[in-house]
Amino acid sequence: MISYLEFEKPVAALEARIAELKAASGGGEVDISAELKRLEAKSADLLASTYAALTPWQKTQVARHPMRPHFTDYVELMFDEFVPLGGDRLFGEDEAILGGFATFRGRKIMLIGHEKGNDTQSRIKHNFGMGKPEGYRKAIRLMEMAGRFGLPVVTLVDTSGAFPGVEAEERGQAEAIARSTEACLALPTPMVATIVGEGGSGGAVALASAERVLMLEHAIYSVISPEGCASILWRTAEKAPQAAEAMKVTAQDLAELGVIDRIVKEPVGGAHRDPAAAARALGDALADELDSLSGKTAKQLRRLREDHFLGVGDRRRTRGKRRT
Template identity: 60%
Template sequence: MAAHYLEFEKPIADLEAKIEELSLLASTAGSFDAEIDGLRKKAEQLRKKTYSNLDPWMKTMVARHPQRPHFVDYAEGLFTDFVELKGDRQFGDDQAILGGLARFRGRPVVIMGHEKGHDTQTRLTHNFGMARPEGYRKAVRLMDMAEQYGLPVLTFVDTAGAYPGLGAEERGQAEAIARSTERCLTLGVPSIATVTGEGGSGGAIAIAAAGRVLMLEHSIYSVISPEGAAGILWRDGARAKDAAMAMKITAPDLVELKIVDRIIPEPIGGAHADPQAAVTAVGDVIEEELNALSGLSPAQLRKARSDRFYAIGRAG
């Protein structure tokens, strides 16, 4: 897959284009090894410097990067024996949220997450990760099953928000989101949510109200998208950057506000630069957190989760 460069990555793109040009010339006009090595080192230094100084709007662009790992990548890279379970047993199957049974490093678990898709066809199939009511009702069904059999629940959050279409509203979108959020909060089994890209509004919280909430370094998590906030505040969606800068949507801000528990570092250049390394890093942190939660009783898990969410926004 060809590299997709973000707007602020243009200097890096220019250097890598020169590297590619010299590599092609080397096959016909002799060796350029020294020049190529020099340019590669310069590009790596520039990438490191750029990604150590991202502002919230830049992080928003990285969080939305089309080559960032999605749920299907985490399912393939971290889990074995994955069996997808479909349908909400009321209306149909929503492919914006995928989930089922799997083994995580030898341990049986229930997993679910938003799937955005990687190309035009899969994005349409998964509705760009924007779930309809049946997606959240499927999530509730999977959580019910997890509690019945004592299985930990691992969720992967990456959505701009729940789907706002007429059909979704007619089938009870708000109620479905509320029920899914409630089920997250009442689980008597360990639950860990990881924000892997965008954590947008109720569409995210519906499967993110977990005992532990993790967040990739360059992800975002917010009550509304920067574009939506700009439209409300200034009636101008073009001021999305201003909104992003003011909303405290990045991982360091959210850890400070105690909305997120832990930040998972990304490879230099973002998760899309080395997807396998990013997936492995997520798995290692989930394993640590799951081990810490596994010794707690259902009552202890519920109380700890309740205390965690009640404490958000309180002074002291």
């Protein structure tokens, strides 16, 4: 069952009508195939036109869709021989940030990412993808291990932000995020980061300070949530749609500003409608980027990261960025 967003109600009504006709036609004498075909074409056209004109706030809703694929879904669809590694060797295990060795299209890599969960129980287990200090320190440990073994690092970012609880602050949340960002920038091997859903604040940057930063077509990436921004500026979260527009949170805006390098197209209707197709498109983009970085020295890779982040906002330096 597809969970429809508010702006998808016209599509939902058409698809419900199609489902009713299919159920009513089972074994019937009346041929309604022509009507079904017409309605299916109309529904497909409506879905395509709706998603071609999404506002930043609507893209925010898509990025947060409860059925959108997360880290564990991509592990199953894209990677082989995933060997999860746990613990930061300092405090404990954080289920919001997962990682380990993986094989990607014949290539050994280190895979790290946020996991939000897909139902109430798993969301609680994974703390809704909000990493704690031990999660970021685990990521640092895995990146350092990748550097020692000469493995490329691939990260899948999907978090509304790092966990803001008192216990996280007591264990050094800000320091852990800063150290994780530093580990990304200092990595001697290739690193490709992808914003697959939400990229929120330092909790996202700590796993996305790579020489190649990708975003799925309907993902968002920002320093604060639209609701948080609206609450600060207008004292009400009801202004979130206006905040999303002003903040330039979409992949299209961020590619123009040079914050990201590449947009990965999603299936029509979003990644949640066809996770396998979304995974194939992302896999192709990752393979292309890893191939382009293969053979570069540690010095060259660090210089690419320096150029990337110093070039943010300078359109003269970002005109050559690649798109898909």
